Amino acid sequence: MFLDRIIGLFSNDIGIDLGTANTLVFVKGKGILLSEPSIVSVDTRTGKVIAVGSESKKMIGKTPKEIEVIRPLKDGVIADFDVTQEMLKYFIKKVHSNMSFSKILRPRPRVIIGVPSGITTVEKRAVIDAARQSGAREVFLIAEPMAAALGAGLPIQSPGGNMIVDIGGGTSEIAVISLSGLVLSESIKVAGDEMTEAIIQYMKRHHNLLIGEQSAERIKMELGSAYPSERDKKTMVVPGRDLRGLPGSVEIKGEEIRHALENVIQSIVNAVRLALEKTPPELSADIVERGIVLAGGGSLLHAMDIRLREETNLPVYYCEDPLTAVAEGIGKALDDIDLIRKISLQ
Structure with a gap:
């Protein structure tokens, strides 16, 4: 009993916002200790993971043919189980390596993961299995909007x-x-990925220019808008590759990008x-x-x-x-096991 109480002082329960674009890890009592892209680079010849997260993102569009840059999550759920498992293991290990207490006293963590509210039973099982294979002793799933509401400070337990x-x-x-x-x-x-893809397709169709994901992200952040505004008049020179395969660039206006995003925005x-x-x-x-x-x-x-x-x-x-918001909400749930059991999707 005494040892149990000592171990309790060093609780390393964690919350994970397992996002399609980014993964955030919240450690109980310490806050968000990791925020990295949900991206993994794999050597296709050996199957070995060579980079994860931020290091892997740097490789997008720059790798030789034997290196594949993978996004293991699609539409908020696991698309590649093995790669997701490796990514989770890496992130959990990285978080633990930054924590000062002894490994001897460190219990396997209880893990809470935010998932889409429309997740299927099969998809739930895949997330739970991936977390357990990554070292979790107990896994809870929370709907992302519930976690976001908690993180936003909304009074979710009230009758309103x-x-x-x-x-x-x-x-x-x-x-x-x-x-x-x-x-x-x-x-x-x-959501955000569809916005990025809409910009890539717009540049290809209307300007005969091929651009990468990171260029489209930059356009979205600098020129993108959901409503007419001063951004409509803003311009930006975008480099890329023309349809002949040669380097080129075009100047675009914010108004163009607003129209390119319209179908995505209207769906939301x-x-x-x-x-x-x-x-x-x-x-x-x-x-x-x-x-x-x-x-x-x-x-x-x-x-x-x-x-x-x-x-x-x-x-x-x-x-x-x-x-x-989602990671912060999961972090709040870590402090209240009764609330976890009440709002979990299991």
Whole structure:
């Protein structure tokens, strides 16, 4: 018993925001200790992982043919089980290597993972198995919008209605939460990655220019907008490769990129509207008063809050840090095992 209490002092339970674009790891009592791209580089000749996370992202578009850069998650769920397992092992080991207490006293961690609310039973099992194979002693899954609401500081245990819109890399999650439960949720596979792909395709179709993912990301951040604004007039010179395979560049305007993103943005808006239409009248009154809270990296597209405000006629607010809301929410759950059991998807 005495040893159990001593080990408890060094609890290394962790929460993982296992995102399509980025993975964040929250360690109980220490906060977010890791935030890296969900990317793995593999030597196809040997099957050996040669880089993970930030180091792997640097290799995108620059590797020889025998090195494959893999995104093991697609649309918020595991697409490549073995690579996801290796990635989780690496991130968990990296977090533990930064912690000062003795390995002798370190118990296997309890792990909480944020997953899309629309995850299937098979997909749940894949996430749980990957976490256990990576060293977890116990695994809980929490719906990402629930975790985001917790991280945003919303009163999820109250009887009032709270609406959260979490736009990530692979999925957009819209949920109404009351009494620690998801009253309703909409999960669509349209989010930040689709925005990036829309820009790549636009440049190819309208400018005959082939650009990479990282170039498209930069365009999205500098020129992208969900609503007409001063960005429409802003210009940017984009380098790439023309359809003949030769280096080239074109100048583009913000207005072009706003139009390129329109179908993706409208899909997210439609999902929010659908969720509002399904919301029970009693909770709708709460949402009219409290508004909609935005979270997730995709929500940081310029003027996304204005677009949703115009489309719904409701107040729309950003949480304090949209990029870390899910991880922070999982971190809060780590401190309350009763809450974990109440809101987990198992």
